[in-house]
Every structure is written in structure tokens, then in C-alpha cells.
Amino acid sequence: MGHDSQIPEAGDFLRTYMGEDDVIVVRGEDGEVRAFLNACSHRGNKVCHAEWGKTKAFTCSYHGWAYDNMGELAAVPLEEAIYDNLDRSKLGLVPVARVQNYKGMIFGTFAEEGPDLEEYLGDMKYYLDVVLDASPEGMELIGTPFRVEIRGNWKLPVENAIGDGYHVAWAHAGAMRVVGTIGQGRGESVLGIGKDNTGFDDSGQMQVAIPPHTVLSTLDGQSGYALYDNPGPCIEYLEQVRPSVVERLGDVRGTQLLGSETHMGVFPNLQIIQGLNLLRVIHPKGPGSFEVATYSMADKNTPDEVKDIIVKHVGQTFGSAGILEGDDGDFTEAITHSPNGYATRQMKGWLGMAQGRTMDWDGPGDASPGIVNELCQREFYTQWQRTMLAESVSDILPEQSAQKESANG
Amino acid sequence: MAKKQKIAAVGKDTNMETAYRIERFLAAEARTLDEERYDDWLAMLDESIVYKMPIPMNTYRRNRPGKSSIRETMIYDESFEKLKQRAAREDTGMVWLNDPATHHIRTITNIESFCTDDASVYDVRSKFTLLRSRRDKDHVSHTGLRKDLIQDTNDGLKIVARTVFLPERVIVDKNLNMFF
Numbered sequence: 284m285g286h287d288s289q290i291p292e293a294g295d296f297l298r299t300y301m302g303e304d305d306v307i308v309v310r311g312e313d314g315e316v317r318a319f320l321n322a323c324s325h326r327g328n329k330v331c332h333a334e335w336g337k338t339k340a341f342t343c344s345y346h347g348w349a350y351d352n353m354g355e356l357a358a359v360p361l362e363e364a365i366y367d368n369l370d371r372s373k374l375g376l377v378p379v380a381r382v383q384n385y386k387g388m389i390f391g392t393f394a395e396e397g398p399d400l401e402e403y404l405g406d407m408k409y410y411l412d413v414v415l416d417a418s419p420e421g422m423e424l425i426g427t428p429f430r431v432e433i434r435g436n437w438k439l440p441v442e443n444a445i446g447d448g449y450h451v452a453w454a455h456a457g458a459m460r461v462v463g464t465i466g467q468g469r470g471e472s473v474l475g476i477g478k479d480n481t482g483f484d485d486s487g488q489m490q491v492a493i494p495p496h497t498v499l500s501t502l503d504g505q506s507g508y509a510l511y512d513n514p515g516p517c518i519e520y521l522e523q524v525r526p527s528v529v530e531r532l533g534d535v536r537g538t539q540l541l542g543s544e545t546h547m548g549v550f551p552n553l554q555i556i557q558g559l560n561l562l563r564v565i566h567p568k569g570p571g572s573f574e575v576a577t578y579s580m581a582d583k584n585t586p587d588e589v590k591d592i593i594v595k596h597v598g599q600t601f602g603s604a605g606i607l608e609g610d611d612g613d614f615t616e617a618i619t620h621s622p623n624g625y626a627t628r629q630m631k632g633w634l635g636m637a638q639g640r641t642m643d644w645d646g647p648g649d650a651s652p653g654i655v656n657e658l659c660q661r662e663f664y665t666q667w668q669r670t671m672l673a674e675s676v677s678d679i680l681p682e683q684s685a686q687k688e689s690a691n692g
Numbered sequence: 693m694a695k696k697q698k699i700a701a702v703g704k705d706t707n708m709e710t711a712y713r714i715e716r717f718l719a720a721e722a723r724t725l726d727e728e729r730y731d732d733w734l735a736m737l738d739e740s741i742v743y744k745m746p747i748p749m750n751t752y753r754r755n756r757p758g759k760s761s762i763r764e765t766m767i768y769d770e771s772f773e774k775l776k777q778r779a780a781r782e783d784t785g786m787v788w789l790n791d792p793a794t795h796h797i798r799t800i801t802n803i804e805s806f807c808t809d810d811a812s813v814y815d816v817r818s819k820f821t822l823l824r825s826r827r828d829k830d831h832v833s834h835t836g837l838r839k840d841l842i843q844d845t846n847d848g849l850k851i852v853a854r855t856v857f858l859p860e861r862v863i864v865d866k867n868l869n870m871f872f
Binding site (some may be wrong): 287288289290291292295297332334335336337339423424425426428429430431432433454455456458460461462466495512550574579594598602603604605606608609610611612624631641 | 746747749750751752754755760761762763764765767769770774777778780781782783784787788789801834861862863864865866867868869
């Protein structure tokens, strides 16, 4: 739903979506973060139309019912004169059942029961910590998100971002020719694929299934900045903090994951992409439409000069006018709507790449070599199916496989 | 006699000839882009150009940015080099979305030209509609306004700064990979 850095003070709020439900996330006067449906208890009108801000009250624009920033119904115009039976204590904003925080990231669920956040994240925390816990201060989201609505199914941009290493050099060929490593003539190959979409090197790269979540990573500790035109200050800062991260998180995460192009997919709709340094949430808007919200992110300690490079880079590559982002919406739309035709609908897609290929990996999860691989996408659809077929929220998590020993904690 | 109207002042109007040259310049610029002549377009820009498009802020009028990490973000925040890079991408022949070609039709209107403290620089305001159309029915129209600084040089008029305001909080389009 959001991040602590966006609402640090009492009264700070932001609006987001959980599915198609409009939700207000707010830090109350008591400092606690809560989330509520953005709907007045009287007639259901929205009580907040601002995207973010700071307030003591959310006042409905219809009849003026006012709620405090802890969700209580605080004032009803003409209350004494017109109501004999109104119990304000029972008419507060409807809370999101559970709001939980993992190292600054705020998550919510409408489910009263089922796994807690930490249980739900499970071993994914090992990977998330590379971004969320690389320093004691942790990560922050920077700026207002880019928001784009596309006429496609929400699952397509998710699995594209978390696992489709195959499309990068071809779908984005035009952009790849002009940005970063290849554009500047610094390298013949980037992210494992040669300049002309030829050649392939899956050594030292992986996709990992940590059901229900996934990770893709180049494991080289630097190629997260391969698409930057001016990566120098970023890499300099990266190497400056690396020793402290190794000390904090161990060798595997400090040397192999930190700085690598690493795409973390938290099921269902959150992607945290280190290197490109962006965080995206895909909001479904019915079966044929979705909204992408894209934020820049950085460790709080990052010097302003480096943050500025990151923010500009996110805008130029994956913002609303990002030169890579624009390519993806096109096939997302086509894949969604091609099956409107009966005969086309009978087709089955195919995600069989690298099935059965395994590799040794010191972190948690089952790893497969190469980022050009379809493991993460298979895992995503497997979990989607598991969720849809689950009889209760207790059944949405896969059976725990035996925990793998991890060499470096 | 008509009562003298008070008009919101940006600056003193330029003379008519300059205003006319600026109108012709902006029309030519729009046509150059519609015709995908990106090198010719780049030649109409000053190499120190600052090209921006902020995200509209949908916050309450009373709200001011506080200590939160949320702040103004740019959809475009480009230097000349970055604009060149975007143009070069279009010219790679590998932007599959644009083959068959995407058609762009730019309409530039409400052009107002004002003087600035620098006699060679004009503050130019305009409004635009940019229709982009591709394939069977993929049409989107974007309407917004622009604030330009345009400089008179020995080499003709050059755009020194452009801020585009597109009043769409959620972009309902696959991308904004087009020059405004």
C-alpha cells in the first residue's frame, strides 16, 4: 500500500488501491498507520479526493460528515437536530482488516484470517532485505508515482517484470541501442544477451522460486546500472557501501545480489527492481485493464546527487514517457484481446523455457540458471491458480518445502 | 468606447513581426515532428535546452509538501543529449510499435509571445492537441499547454526551455513516447 517514508508524520496520508477498492493509508494523531476504505459510512461517497497530503480530518463532500485521521466519525452536521439514533462510534471509516509493516513497507489485506505478513513473505525477506535493510536507515520511495492505465490483463505486466528476461533485447531493441552500456558503446553484451540479440550467456545469473514469490538476478553485483548512461556516481557509491552491506547481510547478498539487476516479485502485484531502482504496483481494473504505479526508490543514505541520477533514470526508462516502458504495453494489450476471437481463444500459450534446469545457489529457494528463463513466470501462474482454487485464505500458501541451508545467513 | 480590459500579464507583448515569426516557427516545429524529421527538429532547439513535463499534483489546495518523501516528479526532465537519445531510438527502425508508422498530428494554438528582460529571449505560451493514431483503432488525443523560452539567434529562433503541462494524472495511453 505504501512506505513509511511517504507518511512520516501524524496526519500524513496517501491514497492507493487494493484491487479496485479505493483505500486511504494514514498515520493517525497517535502515530499508528491505518488504512480505510475511501467511502463515507452515510452514502458511500469518497471522503478524500486528494492523492496525498496531511490532514486532521477527512470530510465527505456530500453532507459534510467528518472523520478524524484515526478513522473515527468525529462530526455530523446538524447531528442533534436531525438524528435521534446515530451512534458515531459505530460509523467510523471501514478499516482494512490487517495492516502490517515489513521494514518500512506497508501491506494490507481484507482477510481477517490467514497468514501474517512475515509468514506470507517467508524466505522472500532474505532477498527483500538487500533493498530494505542494506543500512540501518533503510529504503525510501522518492517522488510521486508515475501512473499509467493500459487496456490489458493485470497479470501480464507482473510476469513480464518479474521474469521475462527473454524479451528485453528484442522488444526493447530500439531503446537498448541508445541507452546505457550498449548505447554508449561500453559493452557488447548486456544482461546476458549480445548486442544484436545474438549470443547468450547464462553463467552467473539466475531465476529463483521462493513460492509464492520470485527473484531474478544477474548476480554480478553491478549490472543493475547497465542501462544508465551515467552510472559512475552510482557504482562509486555502491562500492563505498558494499563492505558495510557484506558485514550486515553476509557475503552472498553483499557481493552477489547488491548492485545486480535484481527483480523481486512479491505475489501478487508488487515488483521491487534493484538496479533500475524502481518499485511498481500493478492495480487490476477489471479483467481488461490495469494501472501501473511506478516509484523511484533508494536507500535513505544515498547522496542527493546519486538519488537525482536514479530518479531521472527511472523517468527516462520506465516512467510514463519511459523509452523502455512504452514498448511493453503494446503486446500486453494484444495478448489480452487476441483471445476475443473464439478460435484464437482455443490456443495455449507456452512457458516451457529452462524447465528442469537447476543450479546450486547459496540463498533460499530453488534456482535455475540464466535470467532468460521462464521459471518466475511459471511460478507466478502456479501461485495464481493455487490462489484461485484455494478454499480458504489458509490454503493460499504452497506447502513448505524443506528449508535449504543458507551459507551466509 | 469599450472599457479597457485587464489581461493577466506575463510580460509586454512582442512586436507583431516577432509574434508572427514565432507562430510560424511553432507551426513549422509541429510539422517537422509530425513528419518524423527528428534531426531537423533537434536543430530548432538550443543545446542548453531544459525540457520538462511535471506530473500534475492532485493534492488539496491547502496542502503544501511537508517532510514526506513525496514530491514533484517529472515525466520528462531532459537535456539536449537525452532528447537526442529519444530521437535516435525512433530512428533505429527497431521500435516495433511504430512500424507500421504511428501517425501524429499536432495542433498548436493560443500562441502568445511576450518580451523578457533579455531582448533576444521571448516567453511564449501555447496550447496543443496531439493526436496519435496507429493501426486500426488505436487513437489517443492529448491536450495540454506549453511555456517556452525562445531565443532569437543568428541561426534563427531556437527553443531554450520548454515546460509541458499535460493535465492527465493517470496517463490512459501505452506511453508518452512522443515530443510535445
